[in-house]
Amino acid sequence: MPDPLIVTRRHRVVVHGMTGRQGTFWTERMRDYGTNIVAGVSPAKGGSRHLGLPVFTSAVEAARAGGPDSGIDVSVLFVPPAGARAAAADAAQAGAHLVVVLTEFIPVADTMAMVAEAREAGTTIIGPNTAGVVNPGETFVGFMPAFDRRIFAPGSVGVVSRSGSLGTLTAVELTRAGYGQSSFLGIGGDPVSGTSTAEAVRALDGHRRTEAIVVIGEIGGRKEEEAAAVVAASDKPVVAFIAGAASPPGKRMGHAGAIVEGSTGTHDSKRRALTEAGATVVETPWQIPGALAALGVAPSGV
Amino acid sequence: MRLTEAQAKLLFAERNIPVPRSRLVTTPAEAEAAARELGGGDGGPARHQAMVVKGQVGSGGRGKAGGVVFVENPIGAARAAARLLGSELKGELVVAVLVEEAIDVAAEHYLSVTVDASAGRPVVMRSGRGGIEVEAMVDEIEVFPLDPVDPASTPGIADGLERSLVELFVKCDALIVEINPLAVTTGGGLVALDGKIELDDSARFRQAALHDRFDPGPAPTGSERERRAAELGLRLIELGGEVAVLANGAGLTMATMDAVVAAGGRPANFCEIGGDAYTKATPALELVLAQPGVRSLVVNFCGAFARCDVMTEGVVEAWERLRPQLPVAFSVAGTGRDAAVDLLRSRLGVEPHPSMEAAVRAAVAAAAPATTEGSEV
Numbered sequence: 001m002p003d004p005l006i007v008t009r010r011h012r013v014v015v016h017g018m019t020g021r022q023g024t025f026w027t028e029r030m031r032d033y034g035t036n037i038v039a040g041v042s043p044a045k046g047g048s049r050h051l052g053l054p055v056f057t058s059a060v061e062a063a064r065a066g067g068p069d070s071g072i073d074v075s076v077l078f079v080p081p082a083g084a085r086a087a088a089a090d091a092a093q094a095g096a097h098l099v100v101v102l103t104e105f106i107p108v109a110d111t112m113a114m115v116a117e118a119r120e121a122g123t124t125i126i127g128p129n130t131a132g133v134v135n136p137g138e139t140f141v142g143f144m145p146a147f148d149r150r151i152f153a154p155g156s157v158g159v160v161s162r163s164g165s166l167g168t169l170t171a172v173e174l175t176r177a178g179y180g181q182s183s184f185l186g187i188g189g190d191p192v193s194g195t196s197t198a199e200a201v202r203a204l205d206g207h208r209r210t211e212a213i214v215v216i217g218e219i220g221g222r223k224e225e226e227a228a229a230v231v232a233a234s235d236k237p238v239v240a241f242i243a244g245a246a247s248p249p250g251k252r253m254g255h256a257g258a259i260v261e262g263s264t265g266t267h268d269s270k271r272r273a274l275t276e277a278g279a280t281v282v283e284t285p286w287q288i289p290g291a292l293a294a295l296g297v298a299p300s301g302v
Numbered sequence: 303m304r305l306t307e308a309q310a311k312l313l314f315a316e317r318n319i320p321v322p323r324s325r326l327v328t329t330p331a332e333a334e335a336a337a338r339e340l341g342g343g344d345g346g347p348a349r350h351q352a353m354v355v356k357g358q359v360g361s362g363g364r365g366k367a368g369g370v371v372f373v374e375n376p377i378g379a380a381r382a383a384a385r386l387l388g389s390e391l392k393g394e395l396v397v398a399v400l401v402e403e404a405i406d407v408a409a410e411h412y413l414s415v416t417v418d419a420s421a422g423r424p425v426v427m428r429s430g431r432g433g434i435e436v437e438a439m440v441d442e443i444e445v446f447p448l449d450p451v452d453p454a455s456t457p458g459i460a461d462g463l464e465r466s467l468v469e470l471f472v473k474c475d476a477l478i479v480e481i482n483p484l485a486v487t488t489g490g491g492l493v494a495l496d497g498k499i500e501l502d503d504s505a506r507f508r509q510a511a512l513h514d515r516f517d518p519g520p521a522p523t524g525s526e527r528e529r530r531a532a533e534l535g536l537r538l539i540e541l542g543g544e545v546a547v548l549a550n551g552a553g554l555t556m557a558t559m560d561a562v563v564a565a566g567g568r569p570a571n572f573c574e575i576g577g578d579a580y581t582k583a584t585p586a587l588e589l590v591l592a593q594p595g596v597r598s599l600v601v602n603f604c605g606a607f608a609r610c611d612v613m614t615e616g617v618v619e620a621w622e623r624l625r626p627q628l629p630v631a632f633s634v635a636g637t638g639r640d641a642a643v644d645l646l647r648s649r650l651g652v653e654p655h656p657s658m659e660a661a662v663r664a665a666v667a668a669a670a671p672a673t674t675e676g677s678e679v
Binding site: 107108117131143148150169172173176191196247252 | 417420422423424450451452472475477502503504505507508537539541550551552553554555557560561563564569574602604605607608635636637639657658659
């Protein structure tokens with residue numbers, strides 16, 4: 001059973017908000033890379049065409065457009081916060097098994113409802129506030145510089161990251177050292193998210209092409225602590241970096257994600273949980289390739 | 303946005319959650335008048351009725367920090383107000399105090415509605431022991447999960463005060479509404495002695511009236527540069543080291559700070575220009591360079607959504623205008639990298655370092671006190 005988080009070239013992808021500036025810019029790049037974009041969704045521009053693709057008022061309409069055998073598999077949201085919950089529900093109703101929610105600043109109440117509604121419909125949400133997912137050499141969904149071979153290269157290291165920019169840097173460090181990637185899963189920087197660190201690690205554990213897993217976490221919340229059990233149960237080598245060792249407690253680093261309050265979510269508690277689970281926890285991103293080598297993981301791809 | 307106690311209690315009262323009678327004041331004279339009005343007697347010992355004077359800040363742990371003062375009479379209220387007003391409580395400036403009638407308390411409970419981020423749903427938290435920091439009573443809290451789609455419809459919400467609190471949480475798009483302590487009075491009633499509400503800033507688009515009503519929240523704190531950054535929508539936290547850090551995204555910025563420490567330096571700041579702030583590199587750089595004690599700068603850009611060329615152009619413009627005599631080390635990768643490198647070469651005559659490690663090490667080395675190189679035997 002393929003994991004819903006791994007997007008292949010066979011998956012039919014619709015872009016909610018494709019006609020906007022960012023939607024246009026990134027749709028062209030996703031398509032050039034090999035992502036199978038089949039349609040755009042824009043409630044106000046249904047019936048038109050954009051970038052040579054049909055635009056529908058809803059994903060449900062897009063899924064029905066090609067007759068009984070048509071449908072969609074994945075949706076990516078380039079929509080403003082106020083429209084995200086409805087767009088995700090539309091994608092789920094249209095039969096998407098994965099919705100990539102790039103939108104930042106979605107009210108937490110909407111995120112909780114959106115994730116619960118999607119789960120009810122059997123749809124996986126990754127995000128919100130994610131930069132997306134990359135299946136190097138094959139597809140990417142979101143706004144990742146996957147098209148730059150100095151950054152993302154095919155290989156066998158799976159990466160899970162809360163942060164888009166730090167996740168991208170991790171790919172740079174891996175590729176430079178000769179470690180291509182089997183998958184990049186950006187789970188997003190919000191406290192409430194559709195796919196947890198634990199679920200993303202579990203997906204990579206079950207992913208045949210992934211031989212080693214890199215977890216990029218940060219202070220705040222309990223996502224890394226909760227992933228420790230999955231890390232412990234995995235036979236694959238795991239290297240982790242947790243950003244925020246030098247950050248003062250009680251200060252909010254960034255808009256929503258990283259804040260240490262009381263004794264929860266500290267760098268120490270995350271490092272301890274992952275170390276006890278058998279992961280190698282490094283102090284800087286550039287130490288990741290060396291840690292993989294020390295665990296017997298050979299460079300691959302690139 | 304974190305509301306002050308007085309603001310939270312206004313919202314409680316509007317939902318028929320009992321709160322003590324109180325007046326919000328900003329001078330000692332007003333505090334004295336308020337105490338008199340609330341029945342605090344004429345200052346003599348005969349008609350003694352206790353009052354509480356409480357500094358209004360957004361942070362918790364206020365009582366322990368001396369921000370809650372029990373007084374016997376209006377003169378005492380004026381004295382307490384004089385001491386609290388203008389002082390700093392938990393890093394926040396006190397610009398108002400709440401003068402409140404004291405309540406005869408038989409027991410202190412705890413009640414809140416908040417977000418369980420791991421479970422992805424709101425929860426009611428109840429405890430028969432209140433009045434202390436919530437971390438200290440974790441084992442005694444009963445957690446009651448609410449429906450994530452329609453929290454107020456969850457079967458099992460206690461009628462009365464608990465239902466009111468859940469409805470308040472939903473109606474105002476809160477991240478937390480908390481009553482701690484929830485007093486059981488000697489008469490058997492319930493009164494919210496303290497209140498904490500944090501509103502979800504992301505919900506402002508549909509809560510404009512509520513946010514406008516309480517804006518500004520607690521007085522802004524931190525250095526002048528931190529406050530200026532906040533006004534510009536930038537997140538700047540000054541840390542006192544000598545290596546200034548400019549990066550995009552919270553994760554990468556924190557990682558760059560960690561790297562400075564790993565390389566033997568001390569970060570001067572957290573300054574993040576990711577997300578929608580990625581076009582604000584110019585003011586960000588100005589603020590970072592204005593911090594005393596800064597001896598070098600590391601710029602670490604890794605473009606995904608935020609484009610390296612746009613961020614770098616902002617830095618280059620600020621650099622040309624400010625002409626700082628400061629060593630700077632760049633690392634750029636990701637979306638817009640090649641255009642960013644061209645900008646650095648053509649406009650600043652600077653060659654970016656080949657990796658984050660090289661850039662961080664260069665900035666740390668440049669910030670180190672002048673060595674005795676050359677004078678060594």
